[in-house]
Amino acid sequence: MRLVVVGTGMAGSRVVSDVRARDKRVRVTVFGAETWQPYNRVLLSNVLAGTATPEIVRLHDKAWYAEHGVTAVLGAEVTAIDRDCRTVITADGRREPYDVLVLATGSRPFVPPIPGVELAIPFRTLDDCEKIVEAAGRARRAVVVGGGLLGIEAARGLAGRGLPVTLLHVAGHLMERQLDAEAGLVLGETLTALGVEIRTGAEVTAITEAGVEVTGGLVEGDLVVLACGVRPVVDLARDAGLHVERGIVVDDEMRTDDPSIFAVGECAQHDGQVYGLVAPCWEQAAIVADLITGADTAARYRGSRLVTRLKARSVELAAMGETHLTEADAEIVSFSHRRTGTYRKLVIRNDRLVGAILVGESAAVGTLTQLYDRGGPLPGDRASLLFPGLSSAPVADSPVRMPDAAKVCRCNNVTKGQIRACWEEGARDLAAVAAATRATTGCGGCADAVEGIVSWLCEQEGVSV
Structure with missing residues (x-):
């Protein structure tokens, strides 16, 4: 099978690595308009702040492509798709045939039409x-x-x-x-x-x-x-006659109206929604890889539950779900202390957490994220959710009480159970767990939680690190 991926951003790169992890035989060619090796765009703010270098945020390099038998053509913009011949054409005239095509063209910054x-x-x-x-x-x-x-x-x-x-x-x-x-x-x-x-x-x-x-x-x-803000890059798809609205319209298999062409990431529109965060992009990439390789022919994308994390030094923020509902629509529990830069808000409907905002450092982030993800019933004492340290109830994001199904790394859908499993296979520190599960390689916001679980496992078994 000849697979062509257009885009070396976070969605396109994940499709390539997920396909290769599932099947070594697929012939993979990936085109990137940028000359840089693929990098983690989420961490660019760290590069801007001077706390990271371009090398640190890199996703793949030449050695990885060579080792995994992937042809990477960088600095080559794909300008046309010949659907009749199943071929993509680059700006310099290169023609690459495909059996399956994945569009991961991402988005471009919105530049307002103002003077200067x-x-x-x-x-x-x-x-x-x-x-x-x-x-x-x-x-x-x-x-x-x-x-x-x-x-x-x-x-x-x-x-x-x-x-x-x-x-x-x-x-x-x-x-x-x-x-x-x-x-x-x-x-x-x-x-x-x-x-x-x-x-x-x-x-x-x-x-x-x-x-x-x-x-x-x-x-x-x-x-x-x-x-x-940004706008999805859909010109290539539109010029090829694919169905385009705000993004490239896809079904639950992430297929366009041409069954041999998929679209993932910020350029894709699923069920009327275009996602701009990394976790949905990677969820979509996994679905496409399962379907292309046959690893899971029943794989389907049903949408994502979004959790926004702000990644800026000395600024802690998490927001999830329906944060703008009022008392007329839902139960609202909130606390604000502006002097300390603290604000916490829960939005509850039918005894389920449907939204939350946390500004300032809070031990409740992990617990609330899990409750939002799983949609489980909430304790009657709502204040214990905002201030877990004041309650005698066990804290869900403590490794001792956290169930194995609890999601620790949202970007990569890594659970505590998966971290435990790779620890039992020999991963004894954060770097080893990240290499085995990809936890912490998205926004990096779960690094402390992952390290805490690893340390706890080592203490439980008396293993020195």
Whole structure:
């Protein structure tokens, strides 16, 4: 079988590695428009902040491709699909035949149509990251446009380099899609304490050499970073005559309306939803790999339950599910302490957790994530969920009480039971567990939990590390 994957981002790379893990015989060719070896885009904020290098965030390298018999063509944009001949065509005229084609074209940054926007740098790729870091070295002040997840990570990273930063956001509070107004306010105050000036309700009208013009004046800055959201890259699919709406429309098998073509990741639209987080992309990749190789012909994608984690130094945030419901629609349990940068909110319906927001450090994150994932009944004492340390009940994210089915790494769907199994097979530290299960290789937010489980297992068995 000849498999061609278009895209070397996180979804495309995962398809390649999952297919190869299931079947050594499939002939795999992957095309990437970027010249970089595939990298973990989730960790680019760490590169921007100077806490990671491009080498650290790499997913695959030349040696991996050679070892696994995969042909990787980098710096080669696929510009056309000949569906009649089952061939993809690159910008330089290369033609590659396929039996099965996977489109993992990802998304591109949205660049608002405002005067002077070419003076700004989008924050999306490793090339963008390098440009921003280079410009930051000679800049006096930075302005970040966009108060979503990526914009906050960019602003925090630049502030961590000692650069004065102003974050502009058009909505009334930060991360308005995931957070309610109180949570957005607490998050903004936390960032302000870390050196990021926050201006919400700021409509950008132009970008100049002096800074960013907004309604009401000029925000000075000689480095302007754009983080205004993304749009799925669907041109290739649309030009090939595939069904495209906001994304490339797929069914539960992640197939397009051409049965020989799949789509995964940020370019795919499943059941009306386009996912922008890594965990759904990797879930989709696993389904496609199962179907292509025949490892599980019954595999189907049923959608994902999203948990958003903010990855910025000294900023702890998790949001999941239906966070904007009111008392009229659900039971709301909340606590806010702005002085300490703490906000916690539960959204409960039919005695099930359907949404939650946690701003500030909280031991409840693991417990609430598990309850949200599994949809199990909640204890009558709701306060014990927000403040697990005040309750005599066992904490679910303690390794002793955590069931083997509990999901520890959401990005890679790794459970405590899988961590225990690979430990029993000889994995005795975090690096060995990550190599065996991929836990911690997504956003990295589960590293402490995984390390805690490994340490606990070693203590239980008297194993020294």
